[in-house]
Amino acid sequence: MTKSRKDKTEHEKMKSEGTEIPVNGSKEQQKKTEVENDKTAELERAAADWKEQFIRKAAEFENYKKRTDSEKAEFFSYANERLINELLPVLDDFDRIMISYDEKHDAEDFKKGVDLVYAKFKSILEKQGLKEMESDSKPFDVNLHEAILQQPKNEAEPNTILHTAEKGYFIRDKVLRHAKVIVSTKPEQE
Numbered sequence: 381m382t383k384s385r386k387d388k389t390e391h392e393k394m395k396s397e398g399t400e401i402p403v404n405g406s407k408e409q410q411k412k413t414e415v416e417n418d419k420t421a422e423l424e425r426a427a428a429d430w431k432e433q434f435i436r437k438a439a440e441f442e443n444y445k446k447r448t449d450s451e452k453a454e455f456f457s458y459a460n461e462r463l464i465n466e467l468l469p470v471l472d473d474f475d476r477i478m479i480s481y482d483e484k485h486d487a488e489d490f491k492k493g494v495d496l497v498y499a500k501f502k503s504i505l506e507k508q509g510l511k512e513m514e515s516d517s518k519p520f521d522v523n524l525h526e527a528i529l530q531q532p533k534n535e536a537e538p539n540t541i542l543h544t545a546e547k548g549y550f551i552r553d554k555v556l557r558h559a560k561v562i563v564s565t566k567p568e569q570e
Contacts, residue, residue: 466504473497513548515541515559524548526558532567540564 477493480486513524520527520539528545536542541561548559 463504463508466507467501470497470501470504473500509552510556511550511552513550513555513559515544515548515561517541520561520563524555524558525561525563527563528560529562530565531562533564534567536564538564538566 473493474497477490477497480493481490515525518541519537520541525541525548531542533540533542540563541559542564543562544559545562546560547557549556
């Protein structure tokens with residue numbers, strides 16, 4: 381009776397594992413079943429290893445994403461630091477001009493001081509890649525200019541810029557701000 385219980389237990393175990401149950405119980409079929417069971421167990425271990433590696437890699441990737449997002453946020457929050465550091469002497473110069481004017485009320489010295497600070501400020505911006513757009517008397521170009529008014533003029537060709545109301549700028553070769561301009565049109569014939 382113990383042998384039949386053992387056979388029943390093995391039979392139930394094999395059934396639950398999804399392996400074929402030998403009908404006549406020959407040694408050859410039992411060996412085949414054992415080999416298949418060993419292969420199944422080996423494949424299950426390999427699958428478990430792959431799953432564990434996948435979970436680790438996914439966690440590593442999440443950590444990498446969080447770290448790079450943090451680095452990007454920090455980079456963008458301090459991206460203008462160098463430019464602002466270069467502009468601080470200009471701010472200091474403006475402070476000195478204002479103090480000097482408050483003490484002496486000398487308009488001529490004030491104008492000279494403002495001119496010097498303006499030149500310094502412009503130089504810093506040019507060093508950063510800012511270029512002023514030349515627009516007056518040039519043909520109107522929608523890629524560079526924004527027409528705010530059209531005026532009929534006999535002396536100018538149609539679609540020629542008569543006046544720049546607000547300067548346009550490039551940052552290196554890219555348009556940073558379009559120039560706001562007044563453009564000539566053909567005069568109306570009566």
